Amino acid sequence: MVEFRFDIRPLFTQPIVKVTSNLLPHTFRGDRRQCLDATSKMSEIIDRLGQLSANAQKLNTPVTTAQRLRMSENQTIYLLADINQGNNGAVIGLLKVGTKDLYLFDETGQTRKVENTPCILDFYIHESRQRAGLGKDLFETMLADEKWTPIKCSVDRPSEKLLGFLKKHYGLVRTIPQANNFVLYEGFFDDGSSSAATKQTNGAGNGMYITNSPNTQLFGATYLGEENNKKRMQRHLEATPNLASQITQISPVGRYGARRPTCSMAEIIHSGTTPTKGAESGRIS
Numbered sequence: 001m002v003e004f005r006f007d008i009r010p011l012f013t014q015p016i017v018k019v020t021s022n023l024l025p026h027t028f029r030g031d032r033r034q035c036l037d038a039t040s041k042m043s044e045i046i047d048r049l050g051q052l053s054a055n056a057q058k059l060n061t062p063v064t065t066a067q068r069l070r071m072s073e074n075q076t077i078y079l080l081a082d083i084n085q086g087n088n089g090a091v092i093g094l095l096k097v098g099t100k101d102l103y104l105f106d107e108t109g110q111t112r113k114v115e116n117t118p119c120i121l122d123f124y125i126h127e128s129r130q131r132a133g134l135g136k137d138l139f140e141t142m143l144a145d146e147k148w149t150p151i152k153c154s155v156d157r158p159s160e161k162l163l164g165f166l167k168k169h170y171g172l173v174r175t176i177p178q179a180n181n182f183v184l185y186e187g188f189f190d191d192g193s194s195s196a197a198t199k200q201t202n203g204a205g206n207g208m209y210i211t212n213s214p215n216t217q218l219f220g221a222t223y224l225g226e227e228n229n230k231k232r233m234q235r236h237l238e239a240t241p242n243l244a245s246q247i248t249q250i251s252p253v254g255r256y257g258a259r260r261p262t263c264s265m266a267e268i269i270h271s272g273t274t275p276t277k278g279a280e281s282g283r284i285s
């Protein structure tokens, strides 16, 4: 347990408090002087717990510091304390969460940009109190407060212990492979609304769309939550007979879309006219 030189109890009027960029517990009430005192103490608590979490995960630098929280716009730290410990009480654990815009692969390997993805960013329970259900208490409080469900959370580089925790308490096992450090579980993209979290409030509705597909180039972003999208596109295709062939002719992006070098042999054969498809790919028919 993590004890401090000061009494933590005025900061923890309840066992779990929530702290955002103002570095004050959500329950805090006080004047300016008390406010400065509280932010200074809370900074110390966050830095200590962040360092212990980094040590536990063998990270060179902490993921969680007071400075980082102060600079963040959409991160929240939940802190768990035992106010009956010793003379000053003790802090037991930390859970940092936030939302991010991420490019993610779905189950079919399609890339999607998901806005406001709920992310589990850092999680730590002091070694002396692990495996006693306290992590679950902290996590459940966070889920209820954020109105998130576990399956809709992405997890930033989870440790073996956290993987075990998610398996044990929420039955999360099967992951969807990603190209980044985030772990997603099967079911993340499920349900009609495709909403990554029930608390998404961005202007783009559920904020999820397929990227870089020919359809996106033709029709703009395809919002997956719209049940009528397929029908809308079908109607559009029927009304525009050439469109289906245009879709296949649209130049791809990335290295496949790069301009090919002119084939000088083809130029000689065709007297400087545009190379044929065969010549373009290096073959002379």
Ligand SMILES: CC(=O)SCCNC(=O)CCNC(=O)[C@H](O)C(C)(C)COP(=O)(O)OP(=O)(O)OC[C@H]1O[C@@H](n2cnc3c(N)ncnc32)[C@H](O)[C@@H]1OP(=O)(O)O
Pocket (backbone or CB within 6 Å): 053, 056, 057, 120, 121, 122, 123, 124, 125, 126, 129, 130, 131, 132, 133, 134, 135, 136, 137, 155, 156, 157, 158, 159, 160, 161, 162, 163, 164, 165, 166, 168
């Ligand atoms: C995105 C990230 O934050 S990744 C980093 C996650 N944090 C860490 O790895 C730091 C060290 N670990 C911890 O702080 C804690 O173990 C936490 C936060 C992962 C879980 O908190 P706890 O209070 O221990 O969880 P709780 O008691 O509710 O659940 C216990 C389950 O968690 C997992 N777990 C917890 N401790 C361990 C451990 N030492 N070894 C293996 N699994 C563990 C197990 O599944 C365990 O169930 P079991 O005892 O039946 O095997």
